[in-house]
Amino acid sequence: MKRVIISDTTLRDGNHAVDHKMTLEQIEKYCCEVDDVGVDIVEVGHGNGLGASSLLVGLGAEHDKDMLRIARKNLKKTKLGIHFIPGFGRIRDLTIAFDEGVDIFRIASHCTEVNVIERYINVVKNEGRIAYGVLMMSHSLNKNELIKNCKLIESYGADAVVIMDSAGYYLRENVKERITCLVDAIDIPVGFHGHNNLGMAIINSIEAIKSGATIIDASIKGFGAGAGNTQLEVLIQVLNRLNISNSVSIKKLFNLVKTSESFIKTYPNIQPGNIMSGNHGLFSGFCKHVEKQSKLLDVDEYDIYKALSERKVVAGQEDIIIEVANELSRGGLN
Amino acid sequence: MKHDDKKCSVAIIGTGNIGIDLLYKVRRSSEMYVKYFVGRNKDSKGISIAKKLGVKTSFDGISFLVENNDYDIVFDATSASDHVIHAPIFRKLDKKVVDLTPSNIGNKSVPSIKINTKEALWNANMITCGGQASLPIIDAIVKSGVMPDYVEIVTSIASDSAGIATRRNIDEYINTTESAVKSFFGIEKVKVILNLNPAEPKVNMQTTIYCRISNADINVIASNIDKKVDYIQSYVPGYKLALKPIYIDSILTTSVMVSGSGDYLPEYAGNLDIITCGAVEVAKKMIKGEV
Numbered sequence: 001m002k003r004v005i006i007s008d009t010t011l012r013d014g015n016h017a018v019d020h021k022m023t024l025e026q027i028e029k030y031c032c033e034v035d036d037v038g039v040d041i042v043e044v045g046h047g048n049g050l051g052a053s054s055l056l057v058g059l060g061a062e063h064d065k066d067m068l069r070i071a072r073k074n075l076k077k078t079k080l081g082i083h084f085i086p087g088f089g090r091i092r093d094l095t096i097a098f099d100e101g102v103d104i105f106r107i108a109s110h111c112t113e114v115n116v117i118e119r120y121i122n123v124v125k126n127e128g129r130i131a132y133g134v135l136m137m138s139h140s141l142n143k144n145e146l147i148k149n150c151k152l153i154e155s156y157g158a159d160a161v162v163i164m165d166s167a168g169y170y171l172r173e174n175v176k177e178r179i180t181c182l183v184d185a186i187d188i189p190v191g192f193h194g195h196n197n198l199g200m201a202i203i204n205s206i207e208a209i210k211s212g213a214t215i216i217d218a219s220i221k222g223f224g225a226g227a228g229n230t231q232l233e234v235l236i237q238v239l240n241r242l243n244i245s246n247s248v249s250i251k252k253l254f255n256l257v258k259t260s261e262s263f264i265k266t267y268p269n270i271q272p273g274n275i276m277s278g279n280h281g282l283f284s285g286f287c288k289h290v291e292k293q294s295k296l297l298d299v300d301e302y303d304i305y306k307a308l309s310e311r312k313v314v315a316g317q318e319d320i321i322i323e324v325a326n327e328l329s330r331g332g333l334n
Numbered sequence: 335m336k337h338d339d340k341k342c343s344v345a346i347i348g349t350g351n352i353g354i355d356l357l358y359k360v361r362r363s364s365e366m367y368v369k370y371f372v373g374r375n376k377d378s379k380g381i382s383i384a385k386k387l388g389v390k391t392s393f394d395g396i397s398f399l400v401e402n403n404d405y406d407i408v409f410d411a412t413s414a415s416d417h418v419i420h421a422p423i424f425r426k427l428d429k430k431v432v433d434l435t436p437s438n439i440g441n442k443s444v445p446s447i448k449i450n451t452k453e454a455l456w457n458a459n460m461i462t463c464g465g466q467a468s469l470p471i472i473d474a475i476v477k478s479g480v481m482p483d484y485v486e487i488v489t490s491i492a493s494d495s496a497g498i499a500t501r502r503n504i505d506e507y508i509n510t511t512e513s514a515v516k517s518f519f520g521i522e523k524v525k526v527i528l529n530l531n532p533a534e535p536k537v538n539m540q541t542t543i544y545c546r547i548s549n550a551d552i553n554v555i556a557s558n559i560d561k562k563v564d565y566i567q568s569y570v571p572g573y574k575l576a577l578k579p580i581y582i583d584s585i586l587t588t589s590v591m592v593s594g595s596g597d598y599l600p601e602y603a604g605n606l607d608i609i610t611c612g613a614v615e616v617a618k619k620m621i622k623g624e625v
Contacts, residue, residue: 054486054488054525054527055486055525055544055546055585055587056486056488056527056542056544086504086505087504087508087527087528087529087530088527090504090505090508090509091505110529110530110531110532112493112532113493113501113530113532115498115501116501116504116530118502119502119505296582311533311537312531312533312534312537313531313533314529314530314531314532314533316488316490316527316529317488317490317529317531319488319540319542319587319589320490320540322542322577322580322587322589323542323576323577323589326577326578326580
């Protein structure tokens, strides 16, 4: 089995868990230590990627440029990655990341809207950097549609495809079916990004690897949006038991878990809201916003998730959470 | 075809979906009639629709409108790069232009916001759908006597209403909308976000406006917004308030939803309808000499 590339999302997806308020000091400390651990890539930035700091999804505590600069300074061996969603970020944001020496550009869209990323992948490739095409909420496409869109990503010149289980919706067999077909259909590496809403992140990631995925996203303590991501230290231990090659030193990783406790204070746990969002196939990043509106307006989270699911909202439509909650608090929406 | 002599004659250049929708809208107006419907592709669906409606058509593009210059106003529904070529030609011909492309050449125009230009308006640019939906609301807020120091505009549209040109020009959409907020109100900190939603049944356009304001009188603002929404409904029938303004921690949040009139474009495409409705309204104001 091929060596698995580990992409650490702690400092990016984890930013969702702290309302995008991660500080430069925390990023510096983490990068300084992770560089020796052996993970291949560290993603850094606002939870929704470059240029996403906003009232809609949350104002970041730090500027993109500063976060990337301090990370770059402290990463010698580990590659620096960013997340980017067209409609939030612009080419000018990519240019900042070029200037700050980012290695890997993960250009993402909602899984059905793949052609919006073509232009940005071209920009990254023209700059001679590595571009991954990333499909968010990939569960909402069937196998054939997913293959079609991943082939498009390959045709845009991307270096890899990553499918995200942004809602934590997948069960093991869904991952197996999709990854097996994708690996068969395209010639570039395939990656998987799990969320733990239904407690499936580790097993789904292992299933993805067994089905041929070679890039896996994971984070310390599962620090990430909603119920969190695939827990990195557990993943590595399981990979080692299964003799799946990776370049992480588990001992150093455990030490990193200890030192990162200064800012990763709690393990994300699976709250009923996460189970609901997972089951409805709603974006994990909605979690904090739903919690906030539920408290503010004394509306049941269950009803908010149900209404959001009926409205079929996608990541980036956090404004609809406010609308729906206000409607519910006035006794609307039945 | 007979027309009331008092009606203003209009040429439409660009025979795609926007051009066809305009054709229907102008035909319904009591101030204008479509004299020429002009494109470059003789097989375009728009040309055959216009022919059936008895409108004179041509597929000679701009050169036809140079040779046949007996019309009052022209709508340009081609593309930004084409309008760059067209704009100086129409100016030379002394024709007033409503530009529906994102060329960003003319004066940014929103029918419900009075613009104080020293000279008459020759080229009205319709900005973007998000701009047409949000700028009047920001205007209503500013007219309440407060000035936001930060504005954010989040728009979601149905995936099927975003053609390939829109998808390739998301950066330009953001830049144009952002610069419109800056030039209309002098607000320097602006953030614009665009989402595409693939849901079935298709979603209507929705735009949420966030403004950071200190000491806002929410009742005054809410009433100003209501008045503005009423006015916009007079030219965009599908425009309505989806979230009444709320004011928490210095942030005013309000949301509007736009469904289309379904003239030619489908009803969910409120994002396109708000542009064509706005264009017709601006043309009416040009005729009346109000702009």
